[in-house]
Amino acid sequence: MSTSITAPATPFLITPDTTVGALVAARPALARLFEQLEIDYCCGGKQTLAAVCARRGFDVATTITLIDSTHAALMAGPAEVDAAAMSLTQLADHIESTHHAYLKSELPRLVEMAERVAIKHSWRDARLPQMAAAVTMLAGEILSHMQKEEIILFPLVRQIERDTGDEISRKELACPIRQMESEHESAGDLTAQLRELTDNFTPDTESCNTHRALLAGLADFEADLHRHVHKENNVLFPRALAAATH
Ligand SMILES: [Fe+2]
Ligand SMILES: [Fe+2]
Secondary structure, three states, X not given: OOOOOXXXXXXXXXXXXXXXXXXXXXXXXXXXXXXXXXXXXXXXXXXXXXXXXXXXXXXXXXXXXXXXXXXXXXXXXXXXXXHHHOOHHHHHHHHHHHHHHHHHHHHHHHHHHHHHHXXXXXXXXXXXXXXXXXXXXXXXXXXXXXXXXXXHHHHHXXXXXOOOOOOOOHHHHHXXXXXXXXXXXXXXXXXXXXXXXXXXXXXXXXXXXXXHHHHHHHHHHHHHHHHHHHHHHHXXXXXXXXXXXX
């Protein structure tokens, strides 16, 4: 999936109280660093750096220095969009045209491969049927989730910026947003289960090409899901709630 740069990074002071979600919203390129460190910045975006470091045994000051120095290097690579610089409508459109479009074409392919691999190879890895069932359940949940966003929530979000006189209240937004956040948690849990069932999406020497393609596809899916959920939980939803009338 390709994305483009929309704006240069803006100055952002990182402190121990900065949440990882706010940090990735301000510096989207850091998503890759957090993925490498297995720090959850999407569903777990409300955690502060101090809390994450305490749990992982990292020194906070050293971590902040590492984040600052790594950021410049990361900016040299392929960039994420700056979701915080977009209007609500632009961001909803961007999420639909990139993350949702990717998932609609990729999920059926992953389900098909997972079922094929489970049928052919479960004799040598008893976890494969469970893995295929998890992929199928995840695909079903996400496709239905995206439909709710596209039909119910995103039209409300776009309406906030339209001058139609038809004002959207915080109360109207709060309920679907809570529901979407809880569905994000569920997708995150199933994806974590898949990571465990596949030994971190790692093939073994006997894995066939379909199995290898499936594992690579699942790893890409996980990385995309993190960026997607981050843009919704930490940027689109809080900004929509703040912009709603009362
Ligand atoms: Fe979405
Ligand atoms: Fe979502």
